[in-house]
Each structure stands twice: as C-alpha cells, then as structure tokens.
Amino acid sequence: MLTVGDKFPSFDLTAVQGGPEGLKGPGKSFIQVTDQSDAGKWKVVFFWPKDFTFICPTEIAAFGKLQGEFNDRDAVIYGVSTDSEFVHLNWRVHNADIKDLPFPMLADVKRELSTALGVLDKAAGVPLRVTFIVDPEGTIMHVSVNGLNVGRNPQETLRILDALQTDELCPCNWTKGEEALKPEELFAKAA
Template sequence: MLTVGDKFPAFKLAAVKAGKEGLLGPGKSFTEISETTDSGKWKVVFFWPKDFTFICPTEIAAFGKLAGEFADRDTVVYGVSTDSEFVHLNWRVYNEDIRNLEIPMLADLKRELSAALGILDKAEGVPLRATFIVDPDGTIQWAAVNGLNVGRNPQEVLRVLDALQTDELCPCNWEKGKDVLKPQELFEKAA
C-alpha cells in the first residue's frame, strides 16, 4: 500500500458532480476528475467498498456534511468506489442521506487507482475503507485504512488535516486552536 511520502498515483476517472449539479441526469451530472483537477489544493481522497450498502452511506454523508469545513481549509474531498458513475448517480437519487452530497463521487471502474494504491481487498476485490490526505504537491501526508466492516471518522480526518497544515509538532489529540509543541521551550523548562 502507498503511504506517507509516496506520490499519489496519476488517475483520470468519471465522476458524479457534487451538489445539485450531480442530480441533473445522465449527460449533465457527470464530469471527469484527474490528479490535476483542483491543482494546488490539499485533497482528501477516501474509498468505500460498494454502493448500495449499509456502512458506506453513513461515511459518505458524514464527509459531505464536512465539505464546507474542508473547503475552508483549501481542501477538496473526493469519494471513490469501483462502481460506475451511473450506479453512483442512481444511488444518490434513491438515498436521502447522500442525495444532496456536496462532494463528487468518482468511479474507479477498472480498479486502476485502487490497485495502484494497494487498497483492494484480496478476497472481495473491492477497495478497503482507505483515506488519504494529499498535499498540494501530490504527496501523501496521511493514510489510514479500515477493514470492510468498520466505518471511519471524518472528523478525525479533518483534525489530522488541521495538524498537517500547521507544519508544526502537534501532540496527541491536538485540535485546531490549541498550542503546538515548541521543542526549544520544552528544553528550557526542563533546564
């Protein structure tokens, strides 16, 4: 699996647009997203195993609810599964929790991005619940993976993004607005 310090792989995937534009119907709801889309921004890219399942919409909806907070941090969020853009659109139309989703849903139909990242479940052939924070230079700065049966915490992803964007030393459970660690001050106190 690719991890911190690795370049996020190049990709070009069909996607259902975010928000109301994603509900306009085939031909109007779709776009193409690549690694150069939203160039110069931080990116959160998260994967789920399959559309029309039970845990996935809870995570997707939670990321969607935080879309504005991620945008305030100059960060875009991309959700990805190996289902097609048509399946994504149909799921959005029929699932109230994600109908007005404010993030695009990317279709890794050929599993190329999932395979390049090394996150395909060996038994099921679908992506694990992987999440990547990618800096504006395309380098992975954080990676986390859950098994198929356990949802993740998007609020924690936001907290880690905040810490990464400080470019400082952040202690355990650090939250935005709290003090960061200053090694020189710690040494002076100890002396």
C-alpha cells in the same frame, strides 16, 4: 499500499458531480476528475467498498456535512469506489442521506487507481475503507485504513488535516487553535 511520502498516482476518472449538478441525469451529471483537477489544493481522497450498502452512506454523508470545513482549509474531497458512475448516480437519487452530496463520487471501474494505491481487499476485491490526505504538491501526507466492517471518522480526518497544515509538532489529541509543541521550551523546562 502507498503511504506517507509517496506521490499520489495520476488518474483520470468519470465522476458524478457533487451538489445539484450531480442529479441532472446521465450525460449531464458526469464530469472527469484527474490528479490535476483542483491543482494547488489539499485533497482528501477516500474509498468505500460498494454502493448500496449500509456503512458506506453513513461515512459519505458525514464527509458531506463537513464539506464547508474542508473548503475553509482549501481542501477538496473526492469519494471513490469501483462502482460505475451510473451506479453512483442511481444511489444518490435513491438514498436520502447522500442525495445532496456536495463532492464528486469517482468511478474507478477498471480498478486502476485502487490498484495503483494498493487499497483493494485481497479476499473481496473491493476497496478497503482507506482515506488519503494529499498535499498541494501531490504527496501523500496521511493514510488511514479500516476493514470493510468498520466506518471511519471524518471529523478525525479534518483534525489531522488541521495538524498537517500547521507544519508544527502537534501532540496527541491536538485540535485547531491549541498550541503546538515547542521543543526549545520543553528542553528549557527539563534543564
């Protein structure tokens, strides 16, 4: 699996658009999203195992509710699974929790991005619940991985993005607005 410091791989995937544009139907709902899309922005790229399952929509909806917070931090969200764009569209249309999803759902049907990142579960052949935070230069700055049976916490992803964007030393449980660690002050106190 690629990790912190690695370059996020190039990709070119069909996606269901976020927002109301994504509900216009086949041929109108789809866009291409590449590694060059949203250039110069932070990217939060998260994978889920399968559409039409139970845990996945809870995570996807939770990321959607935080869309404005991520936008405020100059970050975009991309959700990815190995289901097709047609399956994504059908799921959005028929699931009230994700119907108004504001970000694109990328279709990695050939498993090219999942394989390049090394996120496929060896037994099930579907993506693990992996979240990447990628800086504007395309470098992976954070990776978290959950098994197939445990949902992640999008609020924690937002907290980590905040910490990464400070370019400071942020202690355990640090939240936006709190002081970062100042090594010179810590050494002065110890002397």
